[in-house]
Amino acid sequence: MGGNGVKAYAGNVDTREKAAVKILLVEDDKQTADYIAKGLREHGHVVDHADNGRDGLYLATGEKYYEVLIVDRMLPAMDGLSLVKAARTSGVKTPVLFLTTMGGVDDRVTGLEAGGDDYLVKPFAFAELLARVGALARRPPIMAATSLAAGDLEMDLLARTVTRAGRRIELLAQEFKILEYLLRHAGEVVTRTMLLEKVWDFHFDPKTNIVETHISRLRSKIDKGFDKPLLHTVRGAGYVVRAPD
Amino acid sequence: MSSARLTRILRSASFRLPLIYAVLFMVSAGALFATVYWTATAAMQNDMAAVLRTEALQLAEIHRRSGLAGLAEQITRRMNFRTRGPIFYLLQAPNRRVMVGNLPGMPPVNGVIDFVPQPDAAEAEAEQRPKLTGYGLTLSDGSFLLIAQDANRLSDMQSAIVRAFAWAGGLTLLLAIAGGAWLGSTFLRRIDAITRTSSAIMEGDLSARIPVRGTHDEIDQLVTNLNAMLGRIQQLMDGLRQVSSDIAHDLRTPLGRLRQHLEDARERAKTTAEYDEATDAAIEEADGLLETFSALLRIAQVEAGAQKSAFGELDLSELVRSIGEAYQPAAEDSRHRLQIEVEDGVKLTGDRQLLAQMISNLIENALHHTPEGTTVSVGLRRSGAGFEVEVADDGPGIPETEHGRVFDRFYRLDRSRSTAGSGLGLALVKAIAGLHGLTIRLEDRKPGLGVVLTSG
Numbered sequence: 240m241g242g243n244g245v246k247a248y249a250g251n252v253d254t255r256e257k258a259a260v261k262i263l264l265v266e267d268d269k270q271t272a273d274y275i276a277k278g279l280r281e282h283g284h285v286v287d288h289a290d291n292g293r294d295g296l297y298l299a300t301g302e303k304y305y306e307v308l309i310v311d312r313m314l315p316a317m318d319g320l321s322l323v324k325a326a327r328t329s330g331v332k333t334p335v336l337f338l339t340t341m342g343g344v345d346d347r348v349t350g351l352e353a354g355g356d357d358y359l360v361k362p363f364a365f366a367e368l369l370a371r372v373g374a375l376a377r378r379p380p381i382m383a384a385t386s387l388a389a390g391d392l393e394m395d396l397l398a399r400t401v402t403r404a405g406r407r408i409e410l411l412a413q414e415f416k417i418l419e420y421l422l423r424h425a426g427e428v429v430t431r432t433m434l435l436e437k438v439w440d441f442h443f444d445p446k447t448n449i450v451e452t453h454i455s456r457l458r459s460k461i462d463k464g465f466d467k468p469l470l471h472t473v474r475g476a477g478y479v480v481r482a483p484d
Numbered sequence: 485m486s487s488a489r490l491t492r493i494l495r496s497a498s499f500r501l502p503l504i505y506a507v508l509f510m511v512s513a514g515a516l517f518a519t520v521y522w523t524a525t526a527a528m529q530n531d532m533a534a535v536l537r538t539e540a541l542q543l544a545e546i547h548r549r550s551g552l553a554g555l556a557e558q559i560t561r562r563m564n565f566r567t568r569g570p571i572f573y574l575l576q577a578p579n580r581r582v583m584v585g586n587l588p589g590m591p592p593v594n595g596v597i598d599f600v601p602q603p604d605a606a607e608a609e610a611e612q613r614p615k616l617t618g619y620g621l622t623l624s625d626g627s628f629l630l631i632a633q634d635a636n637r638l639s640d641m642q643s644a645i646v647r648a649f650a651w652a653g654g655l656t657l658l659l660a661i662a663g664g665a666w667l668g669s670t671f672l673r674r675i676d677a678i679t680r681t682s683s684a685i686m687e688g689d690l691s692a693r694i695p696v697r698g699t700h701d702e703i704d705q706l707v708t709n710l711n712a713m714l715g716r717i718q719q720l721m722d723g724l725r726q727v728s729s730d731i732a733h734d735l736r737t738p739l740g741r742l743r744q745h746l747e748d749a750r751e752r753a754k755t756t757a758e759y760d761e762a763t764d765a766a767i768e769e770a771d772g773l774l775e776t777f778s779a780l781l782r783i784a785q786v787e788a789g790a791q792k793s794a795f796g797e798l799d800l801s802e803l804v805r806s807i808g809e810a811y812q813p814a815a816e817d818s819r820h821r822l823q824i825e826v827e828d829g830v831k832l833t834g835d836r837q838l839l840a841q842m843i844s845n846l847i848e849n850a851l852h853h854t855p856e857g858t859t860v861s862v863g864l865r866r867s868g869a870g871f872e873v874e875v876a877d878d879g880p881g882i883p884e885t886e887h888g889r890v891f892d893r894f895y896r897l898d899r900s901r902s903t904a905g906s907g908l909g910l911a912l913v914k915a916i917a918g919l920h921g922l923t924i925r926l927e928d929r930k931p932g933l934g935v936v937l938t939s940g
Binding site for chain 1 (some may be wrong): 501637774775794795806807809810811813814816817836837840844850851852909
């Protein structure tokens, strides 16, 4: 269920080397909008805000260029789904993060069908929103990369092999998928919920520490015996794979 | 019987129906009456004519053999020895002189005639003259023979038929009205019982039930169904009441703790670290509460069957296997053995997300409620035309008496009260299974518990 119930709450996310992201926030609830805009600005992002769907669409399709749209599903004047559909129809390709209220299981499917790229269930931990905005803004171009790397770690996507400093590392299928996702977002924080969604396609919050236990096994395979760790835990936010300086 | 009640009976469907039938019966009886009346009359007329004609021809034969005098003698004899019914004779000579007979003279007519004899001066008695049916025959020497019979026999029969039909018809009508009134009042009494019960229920007595007569007729069946429906509604209402009070009760504790943490942060935290610790704990409580709400909402949505829009063809084998593998490291860390035995290629139309959550909940349930060293097995196999998903363990199991309740919202075994969990996991499992048409069964594995989901 999106970011709901995420155990990530501290805001001390590593912000270095993060460029400002130009964000359009379409949210009618003033308190929520202020909370989100303030938080994003504190992390160096540029936020414009519209409090209804019509103004939101006007801004999204206007002169100004945005890198990420954050759109609430329920909006006055024009609901979020219609807004995004209309924006997509008029050629706006900006990644969209939908905000939905909890309980709507179909919201994810309908949101993606309307042209959304990701969704987050309210209420959410701010770190979760920040990580997702980061992931959307820096979405790598869709191209068929055949290999990924971070430092001396290399992943061959065709042969499905991983080596570090030339040494072969055997990974289980799910460990491989986790590492692949982390490498694709190297340098960015990836939350536990994002891993649950992207690796296992779980859109609910398991009561078991599935992610933590897999990460700990993955870590022992790729970092054990090496001086400089690649896989870092960002307390209260998630994980990041970063090449050593 | 009060007049208001009488009006109701007269207006009731069960009275009007027999009445309509009575009218229909009267109409058909009328048609029958007409047929019988005309047929019997015609038959009797034919019969009388045939008798007279035979008699006339016999006498004509006597006339041919013995002449007019012989015939007169024969007629005189027959008049004295009448065998069947009063028969009247008239023999007139060609000069119209009455030779013999008990009828006045008349102009000769051949064939069947209906007539009332003209009074003879000599026979002008007070006796009323009957209407007669006769058969006239002019004989070879010009003399005229007439044989006649009392036509009142016919009208006697006709009035007998009319009387019989009038009695039978009247009686039928009376019975129909009385029967209709009786049926109507019986029917009304039973309808009244239903009305009374529904009024009682509307006034709040949910336990009220309609009395069953035990005759196993249609109304009894209806009443039985209505009672069953009322039972189901009451059960649902009780469930709802139970859930509401459970929600109130189960949320009060974490809300209380949340308040405690916030108070701690405000009153006691002296360092940033202490403050962080208290607020982190508060956020964790809030997250737990949100999770409970979200699970409740999800159960409600799934139970309402509103989730079928996300249904699609999916590979259940792959899904079960990948979920099993997802839990493998966590199971190892909690010192459980997780065995996964999945038959390949089991396909299913369903909601991938919900099925994933269902299987996850079952595995988590097994991992969380069994001690270290327990083996948890996750299986998927074909069975008959469908398949079976099984999550079993060799842990302490749960008492058979509790089997019926573990799928209730907020239900938790006493020994699980202290562990984390909302008590909603299995309720959601049940709802998702129901949405996918899967039946769910608990098995005592002695030791341990098996949860089996069967398709079809």
